[in-house]
Amino acid sequence: MTNETMMQYFEWYLPDDGKHWQHLAEDAEHLKAIGITKVWLPPAFKGTSSNDVGYGVYDLFDLGEFEQNGTVRTKYGTKADYLRAIASLKEKDIVPISDIVLNHKANADAKERFAVVKVKPDNRSETISEPYEIEAWTQFNFPGRQDKYSDFKWHWYHFTGVDYDALHDETGIYMILGDNKGWADSENIDQELGNYDYLMYDDIDFRHPEVQEHLKYWADWFLKTSGVGGFRLDAVKHIDKVFMKDFIRYVRENLKEDLYVFGEYWKDSNSDIVQYLEATDLQFDLIDVMLHMNFFEAGEKGSDFDLSTILEDSLMKSHPDFTVTFVDNHDSQRGQALESTVAEWFKPLAYGLILLRQEGTPCIFFGDYYGISGEFAQTGFQDILDKLLYIRKYHVYGPQEDYFDHPDCIGWTCLGDEKHPDGLAVVMTNGEASSKRLNMGELNRNKVFVDYLNNCPQEVVLDEAGWGEFPVQAASISAWVNKETHLSS
Incomplete structure (x- = not known):
């Protein structure tokens, strides 16, 4: 069997022209020829606007089909375009992987009143107010979809927290109060900032039984509708790991036995990453953040970096069968919150380290292959990457x-x-x-x-x-x- 190789087929600054799915469909034959076996697609769900990269998710049932938030298409195209791109990949025996954003919902349709306590931004386990009432955008009715595919409506009690109080026109981090409310249990969530359950927008409460059943229903609908072969799980360190473990197990046991899954656990601690892998019963791979940070440091330090330590603290070294290795991605590229772009002189070496070795599943970044335009422009490395891909396809075997x-x-x-x-x-x-x-x-x-x-x-x-x-x-x-x-x- 040919060595597995993934491509992340997007970067943050793609044009808002609705043509990305069309480009992907046309590119499927080329991707097959260079040895790509999996393609990680950007989030396909309706976001806050047509220019939403996909992480400000509004409606998981709208794949570019309904007039919502001022647009029918998503940034990448229409539902028909999306399904055509998936079909094109599958025709070439390439596994399409959907980026699944479950942590939060954005751009609600109406406001609701409910009780909260305000917490310290740098320690979410510490309250800084007495309970009081706020008004926030937490009601999702999806009027443009008019109950097609699902009549489920989201309300304040389906969330754990918000970051804007419309009643007092104030921003902050507000933990929602009520029966069985509060942040995820500390042992089930990342401990950064005291309790890192809350990340952004309306934070979903994964302990709520209605939420759990709804997401199972959605997963069944989405897999049948899209035909994707895998999930990339966004922001898993902010999601109750008991829910995530049970959710993936449910999907595999009831909906798609061979579903490929990998998650984004962005953490500069190999021990925390390994602990998460084991706590979720080694059910899915994780991206190798520590290896990426080693690449970043090596590029910055030049000859002062000790190359013999380049694999230290990486999943590639500790858990090679459960890692997706990468050089850069949409989070690390220039201008983003987790900016840690690997120096261009070092990128051929870094890609050599993930493509010409047998540990893990290497992932090529769209921006590194095709280049990036605009304010944070970067030239592509297609020539060198094509050579490395060829070598991986035919020579990276044996002891x-x-x-x-x-x-x-x-x-x-x-x-x-x-x-x-x-x-x-x-x-x-x-x-x-x-x-x-x-x-x-x-x-x-x-x-x-x-x-x-x-x-x-x-x-x-x-x-x-x-x-x-x-x-x-x-x-x-x-x-x-x-x-x-x-x-x-």
């Missing part, structure tokens, strides 16, 4: 041996298997030009290897035992393959 024994120059080999016998040798440095003595095994003895990335022009002739001295240019990466295979590709 993997690491040579992470120098602060400025590291390497590894993949020795190949029966179906992919040629193998691969990778060397990278964040300093001056260097070389690494690597072993490709006796099956490759006396063979000639060349750099498929064309960064080093020389050839490497292996000795009788399969050893060779593989060079690399300054601040660069080289990926060495059998010359005969290279010439025939």
